[in-house]
Amino acid sequence: GWHVVRCDGNDLPAIDAAIRESQAVTDRPSLIMAKTIIGFGSPKLAGTSKAHSNPFGAEELAATKAALGISPEPFHVDEDVLSHYRQLGEKGTGTHAEWSEAFKAYHGAEPELGAQLRDAIAGELGKGWLEALPTIADKVATRKAGEMVINAIAESLPTLMGGSADLAESNLTTQKGRGYFQPDSPSGKTVNFGVREFAMCSAVNGITLHGGTRGYGGSFLVFSDYARPALRLSALMECPSIFVFTHDSVGVGEDGPTHEPIEHLTSLRAIPNFNLFRPADGNETAVGWKVALQAKTFPTLLALSRQALPAVTPEDVLNHPAEKGGYVLKDASAEPKVVLIGTGSEIQHCVKAQEALEAEGIPTRVVSLPSWFLFEKQDAAYKASVLPVGIPRVSIEAGSTLAWPRYAEVNLGIDTFGLSAPGDQVMKEFGMTPENLIETAKRLVLG
Known part of the structure; x- marks a missing residue:
């Protein structure tokens, strides 16, 4: 069912043609298979593993540039490339001006929604969601408390969107009654990411980095191993993504050792600029969400329990x-x-x-x-x-x-x-x- 294109990955016109051909196919996904030669252009290192592992050195670098027709001048940018990017800058300036005028008109016609969009783009979430944060006095699993928090604040945070890696009934990450994000329902707030933790967490980073939207994604804590590159990059990029990983201990029970995290809490805490938050009860869970949403420069992973936990911490979730x-x-x-x-x-x-x-x-x-x-x-x-x-x-x-x-x-x-x-x-x-x-x-x- 895929549209497949093969091309020479070292031939720029061929790559361009493959992309344009794929863009024209709108009824199915496209896969471009580009065959390349490692170290292409290098007289001595092309086609060898040394092109990956070894520095070229001044002599080989000069020879490679000569073979590719590139100026030997350090950090040289061809005039046609420079001109192209300057034209893009001018185009972007014009496009931004058009968008600004359109937004001004929208804000005038819809003052409340316009202000909401403006604040979302600026990363300001308002105060409505804070007022909606629930106090949770019941004995509940912290994954259940997380669901209660999500659905309590969702109405006040229309740009919050996320879901689960096909474990929504276990992670409890669904925004009830707010639809699913699909081609025919782009306003849906719940994303069905599928069984792919790495892709999910990468998408969450993208949703968050885009601006105006905040993303979250859920799975079992033991499967954070699959997502680790995306988790680590969120911290490195100072991207305030939110990750909801439930079933956080051997309390998982009958699923056994394959589903019971042991080293994961320690391993995730070792990531620099990464906030692993493991709450003791529903109130600390609400606080974890508060911290995650107010963060500007670090991601938060909420490690939540499968089993019910008694309420033991203070009820003032706004000043906890x-x-x-x-x-x-x-x-x-x-x-x-x-x-x-x-x-x-x-x-x-x-x-x-x-x-x-x-x-x-x-x-x-x-x-x-x-x-x-x-x-x-x-x-x-x-x-x-x-x-x-x-x-x-x-x-x-x-x-x-x-x-x-x-x-x-x-x-x-x-x-x-x-x-x-x-x-x-x-x-x-x-x-x-x-x-x-x-x-x-x-x-x-x-x-």
Whole structure:
């Protein structure tokens, strides 16, 4: 069903002809297969792997330029090329002027929509969506909380669009009642990306970089491996894309080790300028979305649970301490003897463990650390106020412990592949329980 064109990839007129032929075909997709020679034009290196791996050197560079008819002058631009691009600049100036006049007329005829479009292009999202951010007091999976947030703010954010890599019923990323983005419904807000995480995340970057629109895409966290180049490039480009990756731990359960992320949280946190946000409950999920939408220079990945989690964090989602990446969720009754640090689904265990330890006379602080990236942006004084020097710390997270010594001496986690069983049973098997946390803290404090 494809229109296929083959051409010489080193022949510019042939490439141009192939593109024009394909543009004329409008009833099916086109594939252009261009056969090329690596290092084309180089007398000594053309057709060899050395053209890829080795620097040409001054002599070979000069010989290659001569063979291709290029001026030996460094950074030379042919006059016809320079003239062509100057003409494009003039054309662009005229086109922009025409668009500006058209927009002025539109704004005059539709003041409210015109202002909305102007603000969207400028990256200003208004305040309506903030007022719509829900407080979530129920025990729900954070993926469900994410769905609640998306659909609460969608009406106030008409340029927010996204979807899932064919996992919408699991990721819960659909904007209900707002249609699907298709050729015959370009105003649809939900995109059916198909089973292709890398292409989806690349498209999300494109939607966001275009301006005027904000993109998001969803899949299972374990499949972030497929999308990693696009995730990394979003950070490198300072593109504030939003990635919704659910089923964030061995809590996935029966799907087993192939679908249970272990090293993924640590691996994604290692990407520079990348905000991995793993919320403890529905309220922190709303905060994660708030941070993601207000970001200008970094992407955010929301790592969300399959299983339901109790509401344990503050309800003021507009002024929530999770925006700082880490905070004291519950403080000790006196000078703390131990600090329990967790993220996501393990915060509930920290809260239960604190109650038990306090009852046994061990003052205990609980710290929620949903975003290492945001926490590290805080000043030294704030970080020290949350994690005081000299007080023993225990971390708990259902994933690799490799990087946790950064924050705690004792680290409860999972450093092997997961298991196939009900999610709560798998969690228990790996010691992701308040009981294990209590005993570990007591051994650390009491010896």
